[in-house]
Amino acid sequence: MIAALVLIALIGAMAAILLLVRARGLLSDHPQYRLVALAARLRRHTEIYRPEGAGPFPAIILLHGCGGPRGLTERYGRLAAANNVIAIAPDSLALRGIDYEAAVKTVCTGARLRAPERAGDVLAALEIARRDPRVDSRRIAIAGWSHGAWTLLDLLTLVADGKAPTNLFHLPHRALRGVRAALVFYPYSGFPARSRIRNWARGVPVEAILVEGDMVCDETQSVAVFERQRAAGAEIDWQVWSGVTHGFDEDNHLPGSGLVFHPEKVKAAEAAFTDFLKRRLIA
Numbered sequence: 520m521i522a523a524l525v526l527i528a529l530i531g532a533m534a535a536i537l538l539l540v541r542a543r544g545l546l547s548d549h550p551q552y553r554l555v556a557l558a559a560r561l562r563r564h565t566e567i568y569r570p571e572g573a574g575p576f577p578a579i580i581l582l583h584g585c586g587g588p589r590g591l592t593e594r595y596g597r598l599a600a601a602n603n604v605i606a607i608a609p610d611s612l613a614l615r616g617i618d619y620e621a622a623v624k625t626v627c628t629g630a631r632l633r634a635p636e637r638a639g640d641v642l643a644a645l646e647i648a649r650r651d652p653r654v655d656s657r658r659i660a661i662a663g664w665s666h667g668a669w670t671l672l673d674l675l676t677l678v679a680d681g682k683a684p685t686n687l688f689h690l691p692h693r694a695l696r697g698v699r700a701a702l703v704f705y706p707y708s709g710f711p712a713r714s715r716i717r718n719w720a721r722g723v724p725v726e727a728i729l730v731e732g733d734m735v736c737d738e739t740q741s742v743a744v745f746e747r748q749r750a751a752g753a754e755i756d757w758q759v760w761s762g763v764t765h766g767f768d769e770d771n772h773l774p775g776s777g778l779v780f781h782p783e784k785v786k787a788a789e790a791a792f793t794d795f796l797k798r799r800l801i802a
Contacts, residue, residue: 603801646691659698725753
């Protein structure tokens with residue numbers, strides 16, 4: 520009898536330990552952190568592009584695609600700084616020790632680092648911005664490309680549902696305070712994107728640039744999502760650009776990928792980005 524009671528107690532203790540370990544994220548590909556701790560870790564893998572002067576300046580968070588920054592966020596970051604906006608560009612791959620080759624095989628295929636996890640990085644980047652004395656925390660925007668755009672839109676659904684990203688213990692209070700608008704380029708909106716079935720948080724207008732005939736992120740799925748979100752009350756406007764491929768503004772695609780850098784459309788994208796900054800942050 521005593522042996523049986525001891526065995527039951529041991530099983531109970533082991534179960535409690537297992538639950539605690541899982542809660543801490545130690546048996547997961549995405550450990551959980553408190554927001555301040557994640558922001559401190561992410562800061563070591565974040566580039567910040569600053570205008571001249573003391574500020575405070577508005578800020579924009581730049582979210583790279585599934586293959587990492589690859590020069591794209593640097594170009595837009597410098598463009599933001601030239602327009603008196605601080606750009607904060609976190610590297611979600613470097614944070615996790617994922618190199619480009621591994622990212623192509625796992626992140627770009629959806630096997631690893633899906634949007635509900637990476638959404639915590641966005642909140643950590645916002646924390647970095649708010650703690651910077653040169654940032655006007657009342658004027659922040661977020662821009663994302665491809666996987667980064669998926670992450671941004673998923674974050675809007677998580678905030679609306681009051682759910683924390685999977686790499687954070689808790690959703691911070693007023694998680695999107697100070698965020699005035701979002702800009703997304705060719706977002707992924709296929710399964711399992713939460714925007715397909717969950718609504719976005721209100722108060723953050725979304726603008727989007729899609730690519731007609733997108734072979735990577737089907738733009739028709741994004742249009743369906745946008746129409747559904749608009750019907751539910753979201754403020755969303757989008758354009759569909761023709762004659763370009765997914766990732767048209769990235770200049771170092773893998774040979775044979777079918778993705779093509781388009782210098783003329785890059786100019787148009789940079790003009791659209793600058794116009795977004797002026798209307799949403801500077802005006």
